[in-house]
Amino acid sequence: MTPSELKIDTSSEGVLLVSLAGDWTLQSAIPAAEGVLKGASAQKRRLAFETGKLAQWDSGLLIFLANLFASCRRDGVTVDQSGLPDGVRKLMALASPENQRSGVSHGSARQPFLARVADKTFAVLGGVREVLAFLGEVTVAFGRMLRGKADFRRLDLELTIQETGAQALGIVTLISLLVGVILAFVAAIQLKLFGAQIYVADVVGIGIVRVMGAVMTGVIMSGRTGAAFAAQLGTMQVNEEIDALQTLGFSPVEFLVLPRMLALMLMMPLLCIYSDLMGVLGGMIVGVGLLDLGFLEYVNETRKALNLTHFLVGLFHCFVFGILVAVAGCLRGIQCDRSASAVGYAATSAVVTAIVCIVVATAIITLSCQVLGI
Amino acid sequence: MSESADRSSRGKEAVIEVRGLEMSYGSFVLMRDLTFTIGRGDIFIIMGGSGCGKSTLLKHLVGLKRPAKGEILYDRVSYWDAEPEEQDSLKRRFGILFQSGALWSSMTLAENVAMPIEQYTSLPPGQIRELVSYKLSLVGLGGFEDFYPSEISGGMKKRAGLARAMALDPDLLFFDEPSAGLDPISARLLDDLIIELSESLGTTVVVVTHELASIFAIGNNSVFLDPDVKTMIASGDPKRLLKESQDPKVINFLTRGEGARQK
Numbered sequence: 001m002t003p004s005e006l007k008i009d010t011s012s013e014g015v016l017l018v019s020l021a022g023d024w025t026l027q028s029a030i031p032a033a034e035g036v037l038k039g040a041s042a043q044k045r046r047l048a049f050e051t052g053k054l055a056q057w058d059s060g061l062l063i064f065l066a067n068l069f070a071s072c073r074r075d076g077v078t079v080d081q082s083g084l085p086d087g088v089r090k091l092m093a094l095a096s097p098e099n100q101r102s103g104v105s106h107g108s109a110r111q112p113f114l115a116r117v118a119d120k121t122f123a124v125l126g127g128v129r130e131v132l133a134f135l136g137e138v139t140v141a142f143g144r145m146l147r148g149k150a151d152f153r154r155l156d157l158e159l160t161i162q163e164t165g166a167q168a169l170g171i172v173t174l175i176s177l178l179v180g181v182i183l184a185f186v187a188a189i190q191l192k193l194f195g196a197q198i199y200v201a202d203v204v205g206i207g208i209v210r211v212m213g214a215v216m217t218g219v220i221m222s223g224r225t226g227a228a229f230a231a232q233l234g235t236m237q238v239n240e241e242i243d244a245l246q247t248l249g250f251s252p253v254e255f256l257v258l259p260r261m262l263a264l265m266l267m268m269p270l271l272c273i274y275s276d277l278m279g280v281l282g283g284m285i286v287g288v289g290l291l292d293l294g295f296l297e298y299v300n301e302t303r304k305a306l307n308l309t310h311f312l313v314g315l316f317h318c319f320v321f322g323i324l325v326a327v328a329g330c331l332r333g334i335q336c337d338r339s340a341s342a343v344g345y346a347a348t349s350a351v352v353t354a355i356v357c358i359v360v361a362t363a364i365i366t367l368s369c370q371v372l373g374i
Numbered sequence: 375m376s377e378s379a380d381r382s383s384r385g386k387e388a389v390i391e392v393r394g395l396e397m398s399y400g401s402f403v404l405m406r407d408l409t410f411t412i413g414r415g416d417i418f419i420i421m422g423g424s425g426c427g428k429s430t431l432l433k434h435l436v437g438l439k440r441p442a443k444g445e446i447l448y449d450r451v452s453y454w455d456a457e458p459e460e461q462d463s464l465k466r467r468f469g470i471l472f473q474s475g476a477l478w479s480s481m482t483l484a485e486n487v488a489m490p491i492e493q494y495t496s497l498p499p500g501q502i503r504e505l506v507s508y509k510l511s512l513v514g515l516g517g518f519e520d521f522y523p524s525e526i527s528g529g530m531k532k533r534a535g536l537a538r539a540m541a542l543d544p545d546l547l548f549f550d551e552p553s554a555g556l557d558p559i560s561a562r563l564l565d566d567l568i569i570e571l572s573e574s575l576g577t578t579v580v581v582v583t584h585e586l587a588s589i590f591a592i593g594n595n596s597v598f599l600d601p602d603v604k605t606m607i608a609s610g611d612p613k614r615l616l617k618e619s620q621d622p623k624v625i626n627f628l629t630r631g632e633g634a635r636q637k
Contacts, residue, residue: 151493156480240476244538247436248490249465 002055004028008036015046016077018068021053024061033067037075047072049083062091069096134331137253138261145262150254160263164225168271171220176208176275179216180282183207188291197291201301204283210310211317213275215362217268218321222354226329229260230350233333234343242334252334261326268322269315276314309374317365321358328354386413389546389578390435394444397430404430407605408444410597417572417579417592419612421627422599428582429473429550431599435580436470436548437461448546466494469544473551475535477523483510483534484519490541509537513567529556536564540571547571549581553588565591586630590616598624 002022009017016036024030047068065088072079081089093099111119144150187203233256236242242252280302287293332350336342368374388411395408404427412418420428433439434446437453445452448464456464477486487506491497497505510516513533523531532552539547549568553561565588571577583589589596589612596615598608600623608615608624616628 159480236479239474239479240472241478243433243438244470244472244476244478246438247465247468247470248493249462250489250493 001025001028004030005053006031006036009050015048017048017050019050019053020061021051021055023055024057024064026058026060028060030060030064033064034071036068037071037077045076046078046080048080051083051085054085057085057088061088062095065092066095130335131331134253134334135327137251138257138327141251141254141258144254145258150258151250152255152259156256157259157262160259161267163228164221164263165267165270168221168224168267169274171224172217172271172275173278175216175220176213176278177282177285179212180204180208180279180284181286182282183212183279184283184286188286192291197287198293198297198301200283200287200291201293201298202305204287205280205302205305206310208279208283209276209306209314211314211362211366213279214272214314214317214321215358216279217271217275217318218325218358219355221264221268221271221321222325222328222351222358225264226325226350226354227347229326229329230333230336230346231343233330234336234346237334237336238338238340238343257326257330257334260330261323264322264326265319266322268318268325272315272318276311313365313369313374317362320361320365324357324361325354328357386415388412389414389416389449390580391447391450392435392444393447395431395434395441395446396443397427397434397439398442403442403604405599405604405606406443408597408599410606410609412578412580412595414578415572415576416595417568417581419589419593419596420580420582420599421584421589421596421612423584423601423627426599426601428584428599432548432550432580432582436468437465466542467544468546468548469539469542470548471532471535471539471550471552473554474528475523475531477531477534477538479523482520482522483515483526483537486523486534487538487541490538494542505541509541510534512540513537529560532556533564536567543575545575545577547577547579549579549583551582551584553583553585561585561588562591568592586628589628598627 004024005019005021007019007021009019011017018036022028065084069079069092081092084092141150183204184200187200188197191197191199191203233242236256242256245252245255284295284298284302287298288295329350332346332353336346390412392408392410396406397404397408408431420431422428430439434441440454445454447453448467451460451464453461453464477483478489481489484503484506487509488502491502491505495502507516507519510518513536515530515533515537518526518530518534523534526534532555536552547568552564552568556564568579568581569592572579579592581588581592593612596609596612597606598615599605600607607621608619612628615624619625619628
């Protein structure tokens with residue numbers, strides 16, 4: 001490979017003759033195009049080329065020339081391309097500014113501060129309106145379902161029930177059991193100091209049944225099912241499947257959202273009961289296995305601590321979470337744009353929305369129970 | 375320009391009338407002042423370069439997007455002013471083939487085709503099954519009833535989509551880029567099918583395409599959208615537009631840019 005060579009000949013009248021020799025490729029060290037015009041005096045109004053000794057060339061040469069031509073245009077120097085190889089001339093013509101599509105303006109001008117604030121405000125308001133419209137549609141769809149008028153396939157409902165119910169048992173078992181174990185350990189550390197290990201059963205029982213079982217089920221389901229809903233509906237949006245439903249007169253909310261919401265509203269409380277059981281079992285493993293409590297002793301203490309109110313409060317939590325997870329998943333799916341990355345975004349955003357809503361709802365319900373003395 | 379549209383559909387009853395339609399995404403106006411008529415039995419082509427709003431116009435014509443301005447009349451009934459029940463009965467007349475087929479992925483081909491039939495008719499299940507098999511065999515997919523969309527090729531998906539679009543014997547068929555992604559022979563067969571449907575059933579067909587071969591083979595009326603001036607710049611029979619149009623953009627498009635070089 002021969003190194004690239006640049007010679008600038010200023011001997012002839014009014015003409016700057018640029019001689020290129022050697023290899024002008026991306027791998028070779030190509031001189032800066034700006035340097036070419038710098039040396040020339042103001043009288044040189046024309047640029048010509050001599051390329052007899054030019055060996056190999058590729059895009060490296062073309063970029064050099066494009067930069068050179070740009071500075072010539074700026075300084076009002078005319079360019080005579082006749083000395084360039086044929087291929088180079090054609091490629092330069094293709095990439096010339098005259099050949100570009102006109103009217104390209106994409107996010108060019110930076111908007112003033114107030115305009116950006118206004119844009120953001122309207123975007124947020126628009127988002128809120130979308131959420132409200134969606135909730136309205138869901139409510140109307142429920143009304144139609146209660147009157148027996150909603151269109152959806154029973155098979156879809158049954159499949160979703162299977163997916164959100166039975167198939168979620170494994171992960172709910174694991175997480176709830178471990179949360180029970182963790183709660184028992186945390187409680188034991190303090191209670192052991194007073195020789196009151198038996199109250200571990202109370203702490204675990206009330207903690208799990210009243211709140212933690214429901215919250216853990218909600219979080220698991222938002223990651224597992226909420227994300228799946230958003231991805232399913234988002235992909236249907238990308239494939240125009242939702243358009244196809246609409247043009248045939250099916251309401252996407254009735255047809256797609258309703259079965260998913262129903263399934264979660266039915267399954268979440270059931271999963272919650274199961275999660276409660278597993279959590280208490282986890283506590284019992286620690287109590288019986290490590291704290292030397294008797295099995296019957298532990299069961300009796302748990303039964304003494306719990307009452308129906310705790311249990312119903314837990315179920316109510318989970319029922320609300322079911323609605324929240326389904327709404328978040330379906331809403332983000334329906335709002336999804338028409339691209340693959342948008343589907344990923346919809347799934348992520350569904351999980352984030354659902355978990356934030358779950359935590360806020362837990363706070364509200366807990367506070368309300370406190371105030372109402374439940 | 376509107377004069378030529380009137381001429382090409384003269385003697386035919388107007389099925390779709392578009393008056394002063396403006397299409398926009400938010401505050402961004404895509405096209406304005408679209409006015410044209412689609413006659414009964416026409417094969418109407420919506421043409422124009424990539425990204426000029428052809429598919430968006432189709433979405434307006436099938437009631438998926440609400441016009442920013444102007445109105446769209448079907449047999450003199452304005453879709454967006456109609457009551458929901460009337461909108462449903464209008465939709466029942468539409469058959470739409472989406473770009474990628476848009477088959478519902480959780481259902482088999484038979485279930486896909488059966489959906490609109492179950493929705494709008496009260497036929498017994500046995501008869502629906504027969505009808506579905508017949509529609510699938512019309513597009514050459516007899517025997518594929520129990521396949522899921524993920525198990526068949528792109529061209530087959532498109533044909534299955536066509537079977538679903540024809541399920542209710544619609545009198546308005548809409549095609550979004552029917553030949554995109556098909557080999558030349560399948561594309562030609564689809565063109566023949568479109569002509570046959572239009573001739574034998576009197577179906578009015580609206581096609582979004584930029585395949586020149588298709589445009590001249592099937593089209594007898596058209597509208598040409600230009601993104602630079604944001605409106606339509608020609609309409610009428612594409613074969614006549616090729617001969618008579620004075621607009622260099624239209625000539626350029628219809629001759630793959632060769633006409634302009636000759637002129």
